[in-house]
Amino acid sequence: MAGGIGSGPGKSARTYAGFGVPLILPAWLVIGIFLVVPIGIMLVYSFLTKEFRGGVVWEFSLAAYDQFFFDRGLFGDDPPQIEWTYILIFWRSIWQAGLATLLSLLIGFPTAWFIATRPASTRTIWLFLITVPYWVNLLIRTISMKFLIRDNGPLNTWLLEAGLISEPIHLINTWVAVQLGLFYSYLPFMVLPIYAAVERYNFALSEAAADLYASRFVTLTQIILPVVKPGIIAGCILVFVPSLGSFLAPDLLGGAKNFMIGSLIDEQFKGAAGNWPFGAAAAMILLSMVMLVLIFYARSQSRREET
């Protein structure tokens, strides 16, 4: 019996470690088949030649990337100039997603803090309430927002009647409308990880800071924010990444002038006017952007652990 107990931990450790591969295998298969393979296809397609009715011709070409970055004139034989159209769309996507992330953080952090500091019994109710609007499909919600903010929609009507404005605010088909759509769509993704971090926060740390002569501001910036930072970063990534590739909000709320990279890609795969290699190339460029953000995050995390 004593021998059995003595050899127990080693044996059981081996046994459970042995489960590792079968446990992760289903996830690997799903990721492999539905993520790695499609990205591989996309990568290949981005280097093919376009077929005029959609689809591709199996012939290697850099035309898609060339079209994204350079302007070679109508017949393709002028000296190459930087093509700003797509770069500007890209730039717009980045700042719109960045702004949406910032706004979500400004609204999400206090909300998460509020919920995490409620008595344990009511926290679940608050979290539940956060998720309620998301029972409705994103498309429906975005279209509803379009109706709400129309020139003669409820928002303007109400503001006019309240005497706060004298003529309707023109929101629809502006970058502001896109911004509203983006940040509203992804707000919960900011609230939930911050909530999780704040809930684990030990409030004795704030007391210790106050005891050591820290003002409320210093306590917030030097103690609370650094300690809950992992939650904030997770929230920012969860809002920034999908915002960057979003196409519903810019399509439905922004109109033609507020194109974002998601809409651009979306369009390349619709009907005969599309250009599959160009869409695939734009998608690859977007993917590299996202990878850059994640690498930045991973590096800041490992620095955190080193110190």
Added chain:
Amino acid sequence: MAESQGAIAVDIDNVSKLYGNFTALSAVKLAIQDNEFFTLLGPSGCGKTTLLRCIAGFEDISQGAIRLYGDNIADLPPNHRPVNTVFQQYALFPHMDVTRNVMFGLLRLGRSEAEARARAGEVLELVRLSQFADRMPAQLSGGQQQRVALARALAPGPKLLLLDEPLSALDLKLRQAVRLELQQIQHETGITFIFVTHDQEEALTMSDRIAVISDGEVQQVGSARDIYEEPDNKFVADFIGETNLIDVSVAEVAGDKALCTLPGGAQFTCPAARGAHSGQGHLSVRPERVSLADPAGALLTGTVTRMIYLGTDMNVDVRLSDDEIVTARLQNSSRTRIPAMGATVGLEFEEGAARLLVD
């Protein structure tokens, strides 16, 4: 040491704290002297931690005043009170190394980076943690974390240091070592310490004076010897150490002496606590002051019902004629006569060993 008699460091003047209908502190009055190691002792939920948090500023008081060297600090926020705290679970800043933790308060007080770093080094030396200055809190053992918490609270040179059960998370051996260290540091720094604990042994060994608290009220204030040898009431006698509380009828109380009738009829004169009166009362006798004797002519007689071996001592429970149990603690030596179970024995104690208490 209460050497500098007279200088009051902390004057807790009639402090009450209410949570809705619950009275956590009820008109607490304490005068803690300069350079004193003062302990708040009581069972959990008695209000001792609440009182400490009121002094630190984490709780507002409902009534009264808290004066630190004459200045009322009761309305100041915690970051404006020249008081530092060692927290029960240490509350070290997890994202800062040991030195940064210790420097935190100094930087808030406007010291320069270099000055704060030098001072942190000094304090870490005092708590013998210099070689861990670059570690993160999570890389330290419980005892080391406790010393960082102490260093962090000492670094700004507070007028008053509050310690909220700082030893409760440590194991026994370490706790005993840290007790001595704390006492030594208090002597070296000359800072007034207010120490909260529910552990009476901790309180007795470390403190200059102890306030025993129960149900939000101060039961007794005194040196370890005072509260152990001359408890004011039944609660203090029972809470500090072990005691026998024997029901007696009191014939008369004259000054600080009382004449009692013990169960079994023996007459006995003993010291009486303040407020003792004739009628029914409790006689408190510590087990180690009770000795076994011949039943004939003994103060109390009864039968041995239980014996517990404690290593250095042995506890003998004796049932009296009125079914009360009195425990005698016998030293475990070759000369001690060990009675047989069920034997009839007599019990004796000296006049000065017993004390008549009020409820």
